Amino acid sequence: MALVTKENAGLRLVTRYAVLTLVALVFAFPLVFMIISSLKPDQQLLQDTSSLRAFLPVGDISLDNYRAAFDRAPIGRFMLNSIFVTIVTVSMSVAICSLAAFAFVYMKWSGRDAALSIVLATLIIPFETIAVPLLLMVSRLPWIGVEGVEWGWLNTYRVQIVPWIVDALTVFLFVQYFKDLPRELIEAARAEGASWFQVYRRVVMPLSGPVLATAVILKSLKMYNEQYLWPLIVVQDEAHRPIMVGLGYFFQLNVAWGELMAYLTLISVPVLVFYLILQRAFIASIASTGVKG
Amino acid sequence: MATVRLSDVRKSFGSVETIKGVDIEIGDGEFVVFVGPSGCGKSTLLRMIAGLEDITSGTVEIDGQVVNDIEPKDRGIAMVFQTYAIFPHMTVRENVAFGLTIKGAPKEEKERRVAEAARILQMEHLLDRRPSELSGGQRQRVAIGRAIVRDPKVFLFDEPLSNLDAALRMDMRMEIGKLHQSLKASMIYVTHDQVEAMTLADRIVVLKDGKVMQAGPPMDLYHEPANLFVAGFLGAPSMNFIPVNVDGVDGDHVTISSPSVDRMTVRGRGREFTVGQTATLGVRPQYIRAAAGTDGMLHGHVELTERLGSETVVDVALPTGGKIIAALPEDRILAHGSEASFEFDPSQAHLFPEVER
Numbered sequence: 001m002a003l004v005t006k007e008n009a010g011l012r013l014v015t016r017y018a019v020l021t022l023v024a025l026v027f028a029f030p031l032v033f034m035i036i037s038s039l040k041p042d043q044q045l046l047q048d049t050s051s052l053r054a055f056l057p058v059g060d061i062s063l064d065n066y067r068a069a070f071d072r073a074p075i076g077r078f079m080l081n082s083i084f085v086t087i088v089t090v091s092m093s094v095a096i097c098s099l100a101a102f103a104f105v106y107m108k109w110s111g112r113d114a115a116l117s118i119v120l121a122t123l124i125i126p127f128e129t130i131a132v133p134l135l136l137m138v139s140r141l142p143w144i145g146v147e148g149v150e151w152g153w154l155n156t157y158r159v160q161i162v163p164w165i166v167d168a169l170t171v172f173l174f175v176q177y178f179k180d181l182p183r184e185l186i187e188a189a190r191a192e193g194a195s196w197f198q199v200y201r202r203v204v205m206p207l208s209g210p211v212l213a214t215a216v217i218l219k220s221l222k223m224y225n226e227q228y229l230w231p232l233i234v235v236q237d238e239a240h241r242p243i244m245v246g247l248g249y250f251f252q253l254n255v256a257w258g259e260l261m262a263y264l265t266l267i268s269v270p271v272l273v274f275y276l277i278l279q280r281a282f283i284a285s286i287a288s289t290g291v292k293g
Numbered sequence: 294m295a296t297v298r299l300s301d302v303r304k305s306f307g308s309v310e311t312i313k314g315v316d317i318e319i320g321d322g323e324f325v326v327f328v329g330p331s332g333c334g335k336s337t338l339l340r341m342i343a344g345l346e347d348i349t350s351g352t353v354e355i356d357g358q359v360v361n362d363i364e365p366k367d368r369g370i371a372m373v374f375q376t377y378a379i380f381p382h383m384t385v386r387e388n389v390a391f392g393l394t395i396k397g398a399p400k401e402e403k404e405r406r407v408a409e410a411a412r413i414l415q416m417e418h419l420l421d422r423r424p425s426e427l428s429g430g431q432r433q434r435v436a437i438g439r440a441i442v443r444d445p446k447v448f449l450f451d452e453p454l455s456n457l458d459a460a461l462r463m464d465m466r467m468e469i470g471k472l473h474q475s476l477k478a479s480m481i482y483v484t485h486d487q488v489e490a491m492t493l494a495d496r497i498v499v500l501k502d503g504k505v506m507q508a509g510p511p512m513d514l515y516h517e518p519a520n521l522f523v524a525g526f527l528g529a530p531s532m533n534f535i536p537v538n539v540d541g542v543d544g545d546h547v548t549i550s551s552p553s554v555d556r557m558t559v560r561g562r563g564r565e566f567t568v569g570q571t572a573t574l575g576v577r578p579q580y581i582r583a584a585a586g587t588d589g590m591l592h593g594h595v596e597l598t599e600r601l602g603s604e605t606v607v608d609v610a611l612p613t614g615g616k617i618i619a620a621l622p623e624d625r626i627l628a629h630g631s632e633a634s635f636e637f638d639p640s641q642a643h644l645f646p647e648v649e650r
Binding site for chain 2: 069084108124182185187188189190191193194195198202203206
């Protein structure tokens, strides 16, 4: 075995940084290309694609594509719709899924194990198989609002939120985490006079920061980035359309490439901001769950 | 303060019965220790009193009220766990006040009672620290403080000192003893450490395989063990057991003999023996003395000598293949392999009709 000297330790460090920089560039190139292209007119954009200029903010740089994109479609509205649906769904999801997991892990009730198995079994059912029955269901559901009883949930926010609140993966994440919390803490709280809900609120949830971060990250990315098929079939009006369905709609308008890049840059901003805020928790969640966001 | 009564309490996990009909009565202000080897059901029994385990059959009464179906929070108990179970996200003050916070006690009352508990346990300077900044002993103090402030009817301790090192364990043991004297509360304490049991208990309950082997004051159990198990479990080093033959029975006097022990008469202590049966003679190591020359009743070869200063513990191999331990009350050098002779007062020996394993 070779001796680790200062010299070859330094060499290793240089090699490591070189490889990491290369990998970082490979991942950063599409993003840089998208942002730079969104600032160029189509003619220059197409000319530059054959050279490194495609990654440099040179030539005729302006925000014209953004102006045009905003004129052509209500992008702001789409984005707010997506952010609203994501925030409400994720908040309700972590609250309800953690409560369900709490009942599965700590409380004793008949049929508990069978119920958990059924919930977890839904992990293997692809959404596409239940999309049509779910569509039929939501199209006939009642809703009691300020204007009395309405029938059918199509073209609403709730149709994009309610079916996505509870999912087996989030329940599973909480179940696994709760199982690893020291049981004595829960028993101590019970012996100290806490009700089940007080145990949940005062002991279990304050200790669940890591799993909360994981659940919020995974669910948020799913709700913002991957919601396409369901809103496509249940939302036809622009007022409730989310950003990803809006992208398909925008693409059909025969827009310039630069405008498309501007749209894509805009919809990436919330995700990038979200990532920068939760960067540490994000990496930890992927490392701990082995689940890719 | 309160009484606790367990009547024919049983617990099964599936088809396995772990508690097999236990009857215990704990008096007001009494300190009762459940002791027994691992898996004897002592912790399960404590958890059943706390309400953390369901009771399969029988009844548990606290202060005259059957609590089988009553939630832990409504039983008026406070429990201290082996792993301390203090909440890592709260300060010591918040931990100690947890039960009062849950109850919605006024702020002034909380502060007063937390300060009082902190004074009793000498941890005033720790109140604003987090559990991660505390040592094991300090954490256990916090756990006990959390139990004290609620002024419970019954204190339950589940092996509270097992995670502490030997020196700290002795200090905390004394503190728990003092705490019982000052609070005069009913306390049930689970341990597998017989020293804790002997020093703390008003009454010891020895358990084995989910059954009560014997219950009574520590010295009663030490001097008059009801069976071979209790005799072997209490006392350190353990009681010596020597297989003997019963040669004669005259009322409560039983004459015995064995290749290892000279023929002698011992008290039967009310137990039934028949001539010709094999029995077990029990002699505590502390009652064995070195005899001059070969005048003793027990003869063997010295296998090991442990000199502890105030006493000498000698392992002696008997000619029949068995082994006994003598705890001699003086510093003594006995050469390895040398022949030695020992004696004891037959009135201090115990005779059991059972044969060890």
